[in-house]
Amino acid sequence: MDNNLMAVVPQVGDPRFWVYALSIIDLGELAGSSPLPFVNEAQIRDLRVSFPGECEQRHIADFLDAETARIDRLCDLRAQQIELLREASFRRIYDAVRGSHVEGARKDSGLEWLGTVPAAWRVGSVSHYFEVELGKMLNQERAHGDHLRPYLRVANVQWDRIDVSNLSMMDFPPEEQVRYRLRPGDLLVNEGGSWPGRAAVWDGEVPEIYYQKALHRIRSHGAELPRWLYYCIVVAERLKVFQVQGNTSTMTHLTREQLRPQRFPFPDPGIQRELVDQLDRAASRDLEVGQLLESQLALLAERRQALITAAVTGQFDVSTASGRNVTDGVSA
Incomplete structure (x- = not known):
């Protein structure tokens, strides 16, 4: 009172x-x-x-x-x-990203926050395995036009969930549509806003949708899974990897220049899929509880x-x- x-x-x-x-x-x-x-x-x-x-x-x-x-x-x-449920969930993801339950020889990942990983796993930069692009910048004129389309903003991208209940519109002429149109499976990461680094995978809920500049769109060059990278980013964000490397206690932006060289562990794609499936099933149970x-x-x-x-x-x-x-x- x-x-x-x-x-x-x-x-x-x-x-x-x-x-x-x-x-x-x-x-x-x-x-x-x-x-x-x-x-x-x-x-x-x-x-x-x-x-x-x-x-x-x-x-x-x-x-x-x-x-x-x-x-x-x-x-x-x-x-x-x-809180215990959240801690257990994070520990499960962290152990999977490090390959803690994989038997056999291990090697130093070269990443202080990660420690050792299985010897057969690769450790490489995001840009080596994925295309990283920012979306279209919004201005007053682009809120009108002949090719208005829905697009995702920072507010739409929550942790492991994309909210499409309140979509804004922007003009995307045909010559820009290939560049900015999202595909199912694209990983979206907040560049700025209230929570830089917050991420979710686009599932194609809206057939045609685009994204604004404050979001990174990450798309695999080959067989690497964006969903695996999502779990790596969950660990990095929780351990404040981006803040430490940016030399700031309060991160206001996760720029393309910061994100592209970030290095993460990458097992073979088959193992990525197996681990992702296990983590997804556990996440579904955790969500219900x-x-x-x-x-x-x-x-x-x-x-x-x-x-x-x-x-x-x-x-x-x-x-x-x-x-x-x-x-x-x-x-x-």
């Missing part, structure tokens, strides 16, 4: 009760729709709120302290499980607020009630 709000809480009764009571009031409605919404002391003071006596306030506050603390512990547990945990977190937050509302507004007698039913179906 903001200190400015605490200052106008009524002095009669249990302050804990009033913290809970104010938490169920939509202060946004009081603030209105001004560019800089602000709730002043007079607006809080003039609120019309029914409240019980001081003794009942204390009982309600005691009840809510105990029950919300229990729900909060469940939320912390779910958050820890989500992660979505379940996230939905449980959201449900716990919703029921926590519902419990506070019910208790503060006198919908049940806290002296005989238990809030344990709010977490039915989401226990540890």
